[in-house]
Structures are given as structure tokens and as C-alpha cells.
Amino acid sequence: QVQLQESGPGLVKPSETLSLTCTVSGDSISNYYWDWIRRPPGKGLEWIAYIYTSGSTNYNPSLKSRVSTSVDTSKNQFSLKLSSVTAADTAVYYCARHSRANDVWSSIDVWGKGTTVTVS
Amino acid sequence: QSMLTQPPSVSGAPGQRVTISCTGSSSDLGSNYNVHWYQQLPGTAPKLLIYDDIHRPSGVPDRFSASRSGTSASLAITGLQAEDEADYFCQSYDNRVSGSVFGGGTKLTVL
Numbered sequence: 624q625v626q627l628q629e630s631g632p633g634l635v636k637p638s639e640t641l642s643l644t645c646t647v648s649g650d651s652i653s654n655y656y657w658d659w660i661r662r663p664p665g666k667g668l669e670w671i672a673y674i675y676t677s678g679s680t681n682y683n684p685s686l687k688s689r690v691s692t693s694v695d696t697s698k699n700q701f702s703l704k705l706s707s708v709t710a711a712d713t714a715v716y717y718c719a720r721h722s723r724a725n726d727v728w729s730s731i732d733v734w735g736k737g738t739t740v741t742v743s
Numbered sequence: 744q745s746m747l748t749q750p751p752s753v754s755g756a757p758g759q760r761v762t763i764s765c766t767g768s769s770s771d772l773g774s775n776y777n778v779h780w781y782q783q784l785p786g787t788a789p790k791l792l793i794y795d796d797i798h799r800p801s802g803v804p805d806r807f808s809a810s811r812s813g814t815s816a817s818l819a820i821t822g823l824q825a826e827d828e829a830d831y832f833c834q835s836y837d838n839r840v841s842g843s844v845f846g847g848g849t850k851l852t853v854l
Contacts (some may be wrong), residue, residue, distance in 0.1 A: 633792060658843065660843075660845075667746070667830075667832065667845060667846070667848035668781075668783075668789065668832055668845040668848065669843060669845065670835075670842055670843040670844065673842060673843070681840075681841050682842075683842060684840055688788045713814070717789070722791075722794065727770050727782070727836065727842075728776055728777065728836045729777075729794070729795075729804055730777070730779035730791055730794035730795065730834070731781075731789075731791065731843075732791045732794070732800070733781070734788040734789055734790070735788065736787075736788055739789050
């Protein structure tokens, strides 16, 4: 059974860079699309980015200028960097997997437990 | 980025039926991308409830069902139970951003 675990600092200062890593266990990271999604306090879910195991990636246009993602298939991990953070970036950040191999249109069937990041 | 449109809240008494709507646009549901539904209980990660418009993953009770027509979709919950109290989100693919788009979420209160 695939499991995802987010890791990274829970507190980031304004104007600095938020860095998170998602470790995939129970299956290979290969051939799937992997997402970063966040939920700010009192708000809904917001898609941040996806990355494919080839390294192909795409970002939410509202965050594109500040976001980057990477994948390390040897470690079964993928990562998120969000620069120049403000209080508006305070949220629970989730890593997640699309359900069908090679299909970014498919549902998201595996989620990490989420990690709370506070910008202050 | 645009969101899919959901009502902010719905409520119902135990045993009743409630529905949650999800309205999209030409770049998501209108382009025939599937809609998926998630349940998020307080303090937990979202859980896949319905995939590909109408299908339930293994383990999801048949009290949960969904439908879809054109740019609209709907989630129905029958035999409402206290444990159903949660936030519900619809999600699809948006070809304007080439990525996922979520609804704003609907808070279900069981009276």
C-alpha cells in the first residue's frame, strides 16, 4: 500500500523560501503524476503543482513565479520550493498521487497526512 | 485560477438525503474531463469518495453516489449519519492551466 509523508520546517519567515519533501513508500515513484496541494486556514483546497517522474512539471499560474518542484527517483522522493513567502502562504500542505499511471486527469487516490506550515 | 463552484454549506438531519452541486466551465467539466469527489474530516487529509464522475472506490458506502451532466455534477448522500459531517470537494482537470482545479468546498452539517 502506497504511503506518502511530507517533511520540512513548520515555521518559515516572511520573504524566505518554503521547502518540503514528500517521501513515497510501498511502491515505486515511477510512472505517476505527483501533486502538491494546500489548504489555508478557513479556505478550500488549492492545487499548487504537479510533477511527473520524468521531471515534467506544471504549476498553478497564480504561484508559478515562486514555485519549483523536483523529483529524485533514486530516493523515491519529490520536493516543493515556494519562494518569497507571506502570511497568505500559511496552510496545511499535502503531497498526493494521481490514481492511474501516466494520467494527470485521473483522480487523486493517495494523500499524505499533511504538514502545517506557518509563515511568521 | 478559477474554481469549480460549490455551495458553501448544506445540512440535514440523520437519515435524510442531501445533495452537493459542483458547477464547472468550458475548460474543465465542459471539456469532458472527469469530476472526482473528496471527503475531508476535521484534522485529516482528503479522502477519495467518487472517481470518474460516478464510481466509488472500494470501501466507500453505497450511501454515497454521484451524477454528472455537461458542466455540472452532483454528490448525493443518503441515510445521513453523524460521521458524514465533513467538508466535501469536487475536483477536475482544467486545460487552461493544465492542472487540477478544485471546488471551494461544501461543509456538511448533520443536525
